[in-house]
Amino acid sequence: MCSQTITPSCSCRLKHYCGVAGVSSLKEANLPQKLFYALFSLQHRGQESAGITYNRGDELVTYKDLGMVSQVLTHYLAEEHLSDVALGHVRYSTQGANRIENAQPFSVRSNKGQISFAHNGNISNSDELRESLFAQGSIFSGTSDTELILHLLSRSAKKEFEENLLDTLPRLQGAFSGLFIFGKKLYAVRDPYGFRPLVMGKTNDLTVFASETCALDTLGVNVAEEVEPGEIIAVENGRIDRIDFGKQKKKSQCVFELIYFARPDSTVFGYSVHMLRKKMGAALAAVDADGGDIVISVPDSGNSAALGYSVASGLPFEHGLTRNHYSGRTFIEPTPEMREFGVRLKLHPIKRAIKGKRVTIIDDSMVRGTTSRILIRLLKEGGAREVHLRLSAPEIKHPCFFGIDIPTKDELISNRMTPEQIASFIGADSVSFLPIESLRACVDNPDDFCYACFTGEYPFKVRDRSARRKN
């Protein structure tokens, strides 16, 4: 890739683990362009790399690179590439070498023919599986689960690709919501726990899969249903086959998708993300709503909850912080001291709105507390008399083995401090979190979710060494 002196400035506190989209068309269409739109709308799920695979006649073509959708895939906006089937991927930002090697989709030639694969998730028994493949002489060019899964698939002795999937998928432990192309057939798969979302929508000509419904909306594909946990959906020529490979498991949907990751206009796990966040905000107000003259949000992730909080508490909603639209753009962050400038360039207090006020500010969650600390300082400098920070998520205390890149236990501020200590550390007048019971009460089926990052109760026992970030 071209040497770049500019690195993405991501102030996201939790790293997303990718987004996927795929399209199968009844007749040849410019599917790469459709994927541009779909992936563009999933950009929030991964900014490190983008890529697509599509068929050109009987051949699969893959194009991927480090960068944003609008950089990597720009030429697909203008060019026409007629295809029957296509899939794409956006990937979150990591550090270090060999990064291009892990970009997705991953396309290989095997004894079955060409296969392309892209997924969102994290295989928690990948070390074990990798060891076994190593023992059999397999080689790995990268370190991703994606490549691992393709190895397993290729070694399946079964004739049919569906059978290969049925052979392989049950061996995978952990989170995967993925898409395959084999021949001109598109396969969507979702792990039996359903950690990560994956939806399907249809028009007359198209069958579309995506991590979130917002990608379907962009394509004007309105009717969406979920790929069920433990299900394979195979699509070709408009024919849809749904195959159960492990539906018996208890659902463990990632509640953090609803709290923070997903776009507010998406419907995820059957919930309107925006509406659910408003509910969380209201729940937060029910717990602890004194002390404020106004309610403001940390834009944009706190917007929905702040509105819910305002309605429930009766405190007036204000725009106390504005967000610079240009701050998403890349620029150098050469020194740690410039981090603070990064926040300052992105979020701006509206002094006249907060001056002399007791401000309740709603954010979605707290990881290290670093950004919160800068924010509180900005608000106080801006004249806020008091600042009360309310988080619409419980305290994060445990790592995630299913696709979120949570820092180590030591880095998580809630493992080191009580809310009172945090308040003192970040300079807030008070800090409080949404209790886990309140969070559970926001959803209709609380047992269908994974809360492990808050509770440490994982849906199954995970060998700790797999906890290292792999994908």
Added chain:
Amino acid sequence: MCSQTITPSCSCRLKHYCGVAGVSSLKEANLPQKLFYALFSLQHRGQESAGITYNRGDELVTYKDLGMVSQVLTHYLAEEHLSDVALGHVRYSTQGANRIENAQPFSVRSNKGQISFAHNGNISNSDELRESLFAQGSIFSGTSDTELILHLLSRSAKKEFEENLLDTLPRLQGAFSGLFIFGKKLYAVRDPYGFRPLVMGKTNDLTVFASETCALDTLGVNVAEEVEPGEIIAVENGRIDRIDFGKQKKKSQCVFELIYFARPDSTVFGYSVHMLRKKMGAALAAVDADGGDIVISVPDSGNSAALGYSVASGLPFEHGLTRNHYSGRTFIEPTPEMREFGVRLKLHPIKRAIKGKRVTIIDDSMVRGTTSRILIRLLKEGGAREVHLRLSAPEIKHPCFFGIDIPTKDELISNRMTPEQIASFIGADSVSFLPIESLRACVDNPDDFCYACFTGEYPFKVRDRSARRKN
């Protein structure tokens, strides 16, 4: 410049006319870095080009190029360039050739020495002045007023630079809020009508000028006062001289700065932009507030007014549209058909929030109606039962000769249609505008503003041929 296949996708409806910032320091400091921060926060005022001038010893160094601040000036983030004085500029997007020639700052050598100049505005008698300079044998490498003003300055027979300014500035008719460097002295000038904003802030070491206070905030410079209309402020070594060159004129501050251009966290012409927009929203509600179940905003320019509208009308505020943070990024818009996709990729209805609702949506103003039409369609597709569009500005019917790039009269929808006809054209259930009297009532000193784009009443007679966009 490097050949670029990527063009900026600007969905702004009215083009801004530049932003400026300048710094004079008591002791040598890394002023280019400070200007990076200041200009970054003024990026909304111009995305076409960026540039800075600073002194390196006795020499002025100018660096500018087409592109965003984060692209053009990136290296100034990391590098150290010790200077006593510096100024910078961001410029809005135009079409056509010779664009780099018009990028600012404009630095020249003259009989007085090196002069650098950058400004925000539009000289309405520039054709006349240019003719006279042509007659005297002057040559112009670009078509900007900036170059013109430097020609005039250079021809001034006076010895002192201040005298040159006093010679030159009164000959300029129209809008200019600008900054000069001569020697190591920084000069801020503002036309006698005060069309465009220009503020000054001070710390112990620094004197900072900028188009908006948000740039001062970014630098931690809090106390701001306006450069008065008709005033020159000269700064060197911490000494500040204020010189009157034409204060007698009636103020004609651009009311559109408050309605749309300025950032909500800025204080402009003495008004908190956010608070004034809330007031406009409230005024709008006072005129016409029936018909809605909820109030939503076109993010982000309608946010403040929508909140004001909600409070005044009692209708609940909702997040009905979300904005994609990645849409500011550049990508190709090769065909007109893709325009709609441009809007679709940027603004997304939250269906569950608007479904079945009568939606009152607040936008700041309407120019051609194109974007509104797409937005209404999005909302209706998203399930809104009724959509009532409310604009927090009066109907735009006339060109601006003082620094806003308003389309031709024919393109302005309010010259062709009544609000009812507009509603029918864009598919809204109703459309209404803020009456001019209501707008005037929002400010304390309504006669100090220019409303010409609404009323056609210009502060002075402008020869029509100067109406062409020049800067």
Added chain:
Amino acid sequence: MCSQTITPSCSCRLKHYCGVAGVSSLKEANLPQKLFYALFSLQHRGQESAGITYNRGDELVTYKDLGMVSQVLTHYLAEEHLSDVALGHVRYSTQGANRIENAQPFSVRSNKGQISFAHNGNISNSDELRESLFAQGSIFSGTSDTELILHLLSRSAKKEFEENLLDTLPRLQGAFSGLFIFGKKLYAVRDPYGFRPLVMGKTNDLTVFASETCALDTLGVNVAEEVEPGEIIAVENGRIDRIDFGKQKKKSQCVFELIYFARPDSTVFGYSVHMLRKKMGAALAAVDADGGDIVISVPDSGNSAALGYSVASGLPFEHGLTRNHYSGRTFIEPTPEMREFGVRLKLHPIKRAIKGKRVTIIDDSMVRGTTSRILIRLLKEGGAREVHLRLSAPEIKHPCFFGIDIPTKDELISNRMTPEQIASFIGADSVSFLPIESLRACVDNPDDFCYACFTGEYPFKVRDRSARRKN
């Protein structure tokens, strides 16, 4: 990789098949920088992609991309990366998709640990080997022999890496001169026929391998010896082990390396390339030297032979064509009509030197005759009275399965025309080739070379379907 609208303009008539270089150092040194120099001097062997692998502590780091050495590896010139061992590769230009997937070095993780590999050559039984690997479930991300060889290695059941090599290399049929890194040990291997060159040089600290001695010269490493056909040389901490894995085979060194590929200042297969080309030129003169007033060369590949021809024939040597140094630079060749301009921009007749003269022009070989035809036209336009083309190679009539990308039989002009017909087709007054016996007489050990592209006599039977370009 970044989207590029500029494609390399290669007017090379035969494509080279890569160059390799590797360094093992007694103490940690900035080996990536050394590889920059070495690969830069091997750039003529491949312009499509460049890459290196080096150890950072116990980890192998690989960096590669499409482009020239000076583009891809530039940062290694300035940065310091301390390493014990490193290898690098340049690759020739191909068409089509998936190109980055085939760039070298190829680095993988396996049951043995990390392995990096880069080679120059072509495995002629790769289809067969690939089928067998497919049958065992192996997957391939690219189509290169490099990946194939790593698969085989990884599946070797032996404990030691040397044993793995001894297991694997004998299974490979065809040409390979390659370098491996395993741990901190560097392995050089060369196939038993010795098709492609590979030399080793030593200083006190460094052991260096490269395709040609010119790379060693660049590093100031003067003493060079060949890696013997059928030999593995393993180097670590200055210790050198030489292992025979198949020395019994008859040598089949590629005579075309001497005729055209290698740089004239290199010593290849023990011959000074320049001196041998002079000998070929002299041999050519011995066969057919009438008809000319002057001898000129097609720069630069004909330079040495032209000089030899001049000395042997007594005809004066002239600079009749000059070569534009900037034509190696990339630019678009959008239409076939521009091909001719490509030649015109690169080679220029010196009219005054050739005007009215009978010109004997020496080129190294003829493939399709296209470039020759343009050249003859240039010379005639330039005033040459007669043009006699002499080729210092025999007629090319057969494909190469051992690492040269020769066009199909039909495209080879010598399969369709006699020298007389060729002369008429390209507009020359006569055309003649170096007879195969004359070529053989130029070397001391004529049976140690492969002449298959001239004679069709391959050193062993090759299954035709492997003839497709693969590496």
Added chain:
Amino acid sequence: MCSQTITPSCSCRLKHYCGVAGVSSLKEANLPQKLFYALFSLQHRGQESAGITYNRGDELVTYKDLGMVSQVLTHYLAEEHLSDVALGHVRYSTQGANRIENAQPFSVRSNKGQISFAHNGNISNSDELRESLFAQGSIFSGTSDTELILHLLSRSAKKEFEENLLDTLPRLQGAFSGLFIFGKKLYAVRDPYGFRPLVMGKTNDLTVFASETCALDTLGVNVAEEVEPGEIIAVENGRIDRIDFGKQKKKSQCVFELIYFARPDSTVFGYSVHMLRKKMGAALAAVDADGGDIVISVPDSGNSAALGYSVASGLPFEHGLTRNHYSGRTFIEPTPEMREFGVRLKLHPIKRAIKGKRVTIIDDSMVRGTTSRILIRLLKEGGAREVHLRLSAPEIKHPCFFGIDIPTKDELISNRMTPEQIASFIGADSVSFLPIESLRACVDNPDDFCYACFTGEYPFKVRDRSARRKN
């Protein structure tokens, strides 16, 4: 311009001062493409920036940027821009800020309309002229003579453009070979001394001007004549007017154009560059030809002279140094130590050709001796027994005020050392230069040339302060 971390590696010892080309066409044609070809063939005259001006209807369009022709003007290869008249420029490499401001062509609007200008040369009374313009209030955006000349032109009170030229050109002292476009008319001008070359060629449709005939050859325009010193040639619609503005002056053609600058296939000042260089080589042999076994050249600038030397001396010509075609490509030269590597990467001794030999090596001239020193070391390392350096130019001892960027007197090695001392300094066994009388004897009309850099005898008195490099 885009920020570049890569700087051109120029090992040229004397900087060229630009090249120009212009075309007037009887009917509209794709002139920008023709200029691409013409400028590409003049690339050796300037690698810093490239640019063209052409008419689009009645408007002049200018496009220029820092970089090589193949980078800056690439898009003109593929695109069609129909024009009647066009001119272009390549510029040599300088250091420092404000470089883009000095790129040519320079296009301005004036009281006469649009004018575009590009030239090759140096105005030696520019300081004086600039002072006078400053006094009249002119401003300068750059520091080039080009801008200065346009100022003068614009101030001419005459009605007709030809009259303006007649007013202006006689005021200029020094070297200028330039092209103007005014309206759709192309004007070629050459100073009365004729320092720099400028030729004209014609086809049925086209009239073409260029610094060297090689540019005409590239366009297939064969018949060339010189623009006479002191002449204006105006072309429009195929009509050619030749106007004398100062023919009385004694010619002072730059002899260095013949020695080093021009391409060997060009005809300059009526001389075949290659043939004249052969003659210089022969003259050099006549002076001092003992001591060698072989004659080699420093490619490519010494090629012609070396051949002449060989023929005259009877010493066999050899290829003792090869030149890397990729070394023209840009790469970082971050430290002085890497300079030597720069030479090593570019020029390679062919050891077997020089080993044990007494080598006479021919170079064109010596400036600082730095490169020669490295070269001698390379040859000695390569085994040469003796190295005798022969320069086909006299000793350079004086600055040039007419368009060559010669270092300061102190830097010129011949001002500090005798040939013997130089030999000792650079490690050669002997060094000798072509005597000035021998050089004069090579041309038919020795008094028509300027030898000031050798003799210090300038054609007219030059005020020393103008000696600073300006253009």
